[in-house]
Amino acid sequence: MSSLVKEDLEKKLFKPLSQHLYEFIEIEFSVQDRYYLCVSVTKNEEVKIIMVKHYRIGLDEKYEVTKKWSLNDLQMIDGKEADTDNPFFDLHFKKVYSLEAYSCASKYAFARTVNKLNHAYLRKDLQIVNFDSTYINDDSIWSSNNKDCLVLMRICFYAFNLVCLSLCPLPL
Numbered sequence: 673m674s675s676l677v678k679e680d681l682e683k684k685l686f687k688p689l690s691q692h693l694y695e696f697i698e699i700e701f702s703v704q705d706r707y708y709l710c711v712s713v714t715k716n717e718e719v720k721i722i723m724v725k726h727y728r729i730g731l732d733e734k735y736e737v738t739k740k741w742s743l744n745d746l747q748m749i750d751g752k753e754a755d756t757d758n759p760f761f762d763l764h765f766k767k768v769y770s771l772e773a774y775s776c777a778s779k780y781a782f783a784r785t786v787n788k789l790n791h792a793y794l795r796k797d798l799q800i801v802n803f804d805s806t807y808i809n810d811d812s813i814w815s816s817n818n819k820d821c822l823v824l825m826r827i828c829f830y831a832f833n834l835v836c837l838s839l840c841p842l843p844l
Contacts, residue, residue: 681724681735684734684735685724685737686712689714691713692713693711693712694711694789696708696711697709697774697779697781698778699723699774700773701771701772705726706726707723707725707726708724709722709724711785713789713793718744719744719786719794720740720742722739739769741763743786743789743798744794746763746798747764747799748762748763748801749763749798750762750764751783751802751803752802753802759772759773759774759776760772760779783800787800787809
């Protein structure tokens with residue numbers, strides 16, 4: 673379902689703006705409307721964070737940009753509490769925006785993408801606080817940035833080694 677929404681967002685909103693959509697998460701912003709927090713890159717390689725309102729008119733899906741920021745203006749992402757499973761986080765620009773992601777996993781996906789694009793395009797000192805760094809940094813084998821297969825393979829390798837070692841006879 674989310675890949676269909678991403679395709680629709682890309683086609684109807686980001687391509688006309690000459691941007692590539694890297695990541696989007698659903699955020700709890702209004703009871704009756706659906707909102708997405710998107711991270712995109714322009715043709716000039718400027719990273720944008722965009723809040724999009726999603727609504728329907730008849731059978732047609734419509735998207736409207738409600739807020740737009742540059743990653744260059746982002747000072748900090750505060751995950752509120754690193755040791756609890758909560759979807760709340762703050763984006764610190766000149767003003768602080770308190771947001772609620774649809775899930776804790778989507779909050780981490782957003783922070784991972786922002787961190788990755790910051791390293792790729794800006795290389796500025798962006799503070800990402802109150803997140804478990806194991807799940808934020810791409811260099812960790814436990815990050816779930818499509819590396820689930822690698823993690824599973826390593827676990828199987830270690831389990832296989834343990835079985836082999838347990839079957840080896842001990843010298844007398």
